[in-house]
Amino acid sequence: MSAYRRGELGPVVCVVGARPNFMKMAPILRALAARQPTLPTLLVHTGQHYDRDMNDRLFEDLRLPLPDINLEVGSGSHAVQTAEVMRRFEPVVDERQPSCVLVVGDVNSTLACTLVAVKKGIPVVHVEAGLRSYDRSMPEEVNRVLTDQVADRLYTTERSAADNLAREGIAADRVHFVGNVMIDSLLDNRPLARAPAATLGAAGADPELIAGPAGYGLITLHRPSNVDKVAVLAAILGALRDISATLPLVFALHPRTRKSIEGFALWPLLDTRRIVVLPPQGYLEMLGLMANARLVLTDSGGVQEETTALGVPCLTLRENTERPITVEQGTNTLVGNDGAAIRREVAAILAGRSKSGCLPERWDGRAAERIVDDLASWLPGRLAVA
Incomplete structure (x- = not known):
């Protein structure tokens, strides 16, 4: 018993x-x-x-x-x-x-x-x-x-x-x-977040790339619907390459995504110094990168919440979300995985047309x-x- x-x-x-x-x-x-x-x-x-x-x-x-x-x-x-x-x-x-x-x-x-x-x-x-x-x-x-x-x-x-x-x-x-307990962790650890320049430097990347007035965008990508089909992943990476000409990008690369990029021979789409590819990062490194980003592109549920709490514009590369409050009250916008839509929404944010959002109740x-x-x-x- x-x-x-x-x-x-x-x-x-x-x-x-x-x-x-x-x-x-x-x-x-x-x-x-x-x-x-x-x-x-x-x-x-x-x-x-x-x-x-x-x-x-x-x-x-x-x-x-x-x-x-x-x-x-x-x-x-x-x-x-x-x-x-x-x-x-x-x-x-x-x-x-x-x-x-x-x-x-x-x-x-x-x-x-x-x-x-x-x-x-x-x-x-x-x-x-x-x-x-x-x-x-x-x-x-x-x-x-x-x-x-x-x-x-x-x-x-x-x-x-x-x-x-x-x-x-x-x-x-x-x-x-x-x-939201995710936000408990975020608020508790915000003062300890690592500076983005230090994170890039530790990875052997040039911190000066993200030091300009335009800032930088942060990317996380791992869902099968985005990374397991060559046409979908190629369209997303092509859009990111185009965006990087205007806004430097930091791409924290998930192992699943790396495997797909290698298997589909898509590395040439990321072959630009304007996209910094990092290995998976610790929590404090990612928190620092998110908090200081001009915008975030993601397919992660948790990142949608964290960017809302940080007040950072977020474009979610999915057709739906289980966290609708991040769209209704927060800084999140659903863009799917269409390259043209991704480019259009990034351009809108860079032109100053981003959601201001607010902190949801009890976050x-x-x-x-x-x-x-x-x-x-x-x-x-x-x-x-x-």
Whole structure:
């Protein structure tokens, strides 16, 4: 019988698996540690993203404690990776007897650990619940929908998420609007962000390239819909090359994107000194690059939120977003992956026609505190009636 079934307060098992999870979990762990009386915690890293150097760097940048357990799952197809996380996570649940399993975001590890916990009668807490792109071709969308259906406590980043959950039949008393823990991390680490010139210098690039009055644009690109088809990726890179003639660009290159560029022989499109290609960067380096950019081009969900919080114009190379508040209230504009549309929207920003945006409700750096306060009052009640 689990500790939850016995009415004991076992550890809150906090799960991270991929880079975006680290930024979301760091403020939650700090809030859990700061609360008196503290809630016992256990940090489990599934190893879904397994670059050891990048992991160590992110944990250091975010001042995250090292994981108590690393499942070291590694890469694989969606089915293989999800199944392997489940297989390795189940013995942890059996041994540690958690009072709940807390998952963040929408990666495969989120769903896998949720399924293990639910089947063992352990409450699941989902941070960043209710976000929807309504695009089931995105694996993350499937992970979000399924996790929310079985989670016991759902913490949302924006009010529209509650409407999404209500349409899916999820009771309102399971949902709690707390704000955005990604922004907790951003605000906490903004003073520590690395200067862009230092980041470029460390990578062997010329910092003077981005020192001019025009500033620079920052690029992140990794989604299969943008990088797995040669025609789509060539159109995007061609647009970036054209844009770089007016605005220098810094391209933090994801391993998946690098592999596609090499496989499709598209490096000539980036063969200009006006585009600085960097390897994957640490959190503080990326924060500095984002905060000081003239604009950001991305297909990342988290970057849409971070640029809104920073007040930096963002062009999202997707047809939809699960974070509509960044478009409705923030600095984000959806442009898809059409080269002409990308060029047109960049030109508009450079001409001074960009969104000013505002900081959404409860994106104030205190979302993690609200989560922990609610969890501390809700969890004992669940245990009492178990």
